[in-house]
Amino acid sequence: MFNRTCLLRLLLGASIGCATLNIDAQTVSKTFTNQSLKTVLNEIETQTGMSVIYKTDEVNESKKVTITLTNASVTDALSKVLDSNLTWEIRDKMIVISRKNQSSSAKKVTVKGKILDSQNMPVIGASVIEKGTSNGTITDFDGNFTFTASENSVLEVSYVGYKSQQLAVVGGKELSIVLKEDTEVLDEVVVVGYGVQKKKLLTGATVQVKGEDLQKLNTVSPMGALQSQTPGVNIVKTSGMPGEGYKVSVRGIGTIGNSSPLYVVDGVTVGNIDNLNPADIQSIDILKDAASAAIYGARAANGVVLVTTKQGAKGKATINYDGYIGIQRMVNTVRPLNAQEYVEIMNEATEGTLNFEDFVPNWDAIQDGTWKGTNWFEEATNNNAPVKNHSLGIQGGTEMSRYSIGLAYTSHEGVYGKPAVPKMERYNARINTEHVLIKNNSKSWREFEFLIY
Structure with missing residues (x-):
């Protein structure tokens, strides 16, 4: 933790040091004839290399300006082109323009102090702003800050990964501010990048399909439902026999060997997901680009299919039933010769x-x-071949234990093959439980997770 913090601060400090400009050396030379104020400010940005920042509701960008500037300093140029009700200040590489505070007659005091973290180390680059204004500064290499603020105003102190603080302005006294780490924000960053279960690359080429969208299509296999909802993924059933699997290729075939993607169900690698019950699935994410190899290695060369099953939730037990019954029939068949x-x-x-x-x-x-x-085609046809599915889900739990249970039965007959009709029957059982083993001072360690498929 110490080395990582020091490295971050050194990098921030280096960027702050590099941003320092010699303001007196920046000049502007150009003639403007009936040009908009926005055009003039853009030219000041171009010639000085500084960014001009303002609110469009405070600065009249369309105001016409006619002026000749010859080696004019930034301060002189701004004094000539801006209205009298505007003020500005230069912070590093930024020119901040704002409307003059009506209460500018309020007494100004010098505010100074030092910002530290929980390990008593200086925080470099922390933001210290007078609340409700753009007046503020950032801390230096030693965590110190100094600027002028209105008496009886409020300071806002913030830094990435730490909880923001507000405190009253105290003139003539050096403030010592200790920032506390925002553990919730830090945990979110870790989960999004390399989470224990989610493991998704949000910036890569991904496709996500929700579980409810899969259930609406009433398919025997989740891969059958994905066929119409995953651009860039080619899904073809290997055979018309009931229960047969699918051949999946992500972004085409790039090898003469096995081109199947990597399947991961709740963080566990599996061979395929053909036999999963669609009603048990919370979401399916398909990682299509090479960036997924950063997490899963060479196994992800053909893409990754991430399956998240339904999880338990705190509250009373809820029971869900999902079922459908349908028939299959051939239409528009070719009539053979009699x-x-x-x-x-x-x-x-x-x-x-x-x-x-x-x-x-x-x-x-x-x-x-x-x-x-x-007519042998007609003799072999199993007209009105039935297909049915019954799914039962139970979810619930407490603060210490959560559970999700899924039971399903699927039956699927083929439309060809009489008198020996091909038939697939499948029974699914899923138990997903999560238990808190230790809970102390609002901190819990969920070390025990039990999954059965």
Whole structure:
């Protein structure tokens, strides 16, 4: 912690030191004829290398200005082009323009002090601002600050990763301010970058699909629902048989070997997610760019599919049921030739050299049209093939223990294959519990998490 803090402060200090300009050496030379004030200020920025900052509701940008500036200092140039109700001050590489405070007649006092952290180390670059104004400064290498503020005003002290503080202005007395770390903010930063369970790259090429969107499509497998909701991801079912898996490629195929992505369910690597119950899924995130390899290594070369299942929540137990029943039926099928039409085609192909009467039974019935033959496509079709799913979810918990339980049954018959109809039956059971083992002074360690799929 000590080394990391010192390094951060050195870097900030270096940037502050590099930003210092010799203001007296900055001059402006140009003639403006009926130009807007915004144009003049932009030119001052260009020639001096400083940024001009102001509020558009306080400064009339469209005001017309006609003036000739010859080697004019920044102070002289601003005095000539700005209205009398405006004031400005120069802070490092910034020119801050603001409206004069109506209470400018209030007594001004010099405020100085030092800002330290919990380890009694100086905080470099902390912001100290007079509340409600743009008047303020930042601390130097030793954590010291000095500036002029209105008497009886309030100071706001802030720094990244620390809790902000407010205190009354005290003139003639050096302030000693100790900033406390904001642990909640620090924890959020860690979770977003390299969280224990989330592990998502928010700045990369990602696709996220919510669990409720998967359930709306009523598919047997979550991959089937993803087919219509994941641009840049090619999902193809390997077979029409019920229960068969999917071939997935993210951003195309870039290898002659295994091109399947890495599947991670609640932080655990798995082979695929074809057999997961869609009702148990909270969200699916697909990491598509090479940046995901920074977390998962070479295994993420073909992309990463992150699955987060439903978690328990504090409160009374809630029971959810999700179910659907449907039928599958082939439409717009191709009608095959009947026996009579098949004979005509074969006669044309063989120029009538085949004698069907010698080897075709019921030849007379075929010739007079009383028997059309057997439509084997129709005989093998399982019309109105049923597909159904029943899911039951139970969630609840207390401050010390939370749980989420999911049970599901899925049945899926194929539309072809009679009389031996292909059928898939699947039973899913999921238990996700989280327990607090130690709780002391509002700090808890959740060291025990129990998952069963």
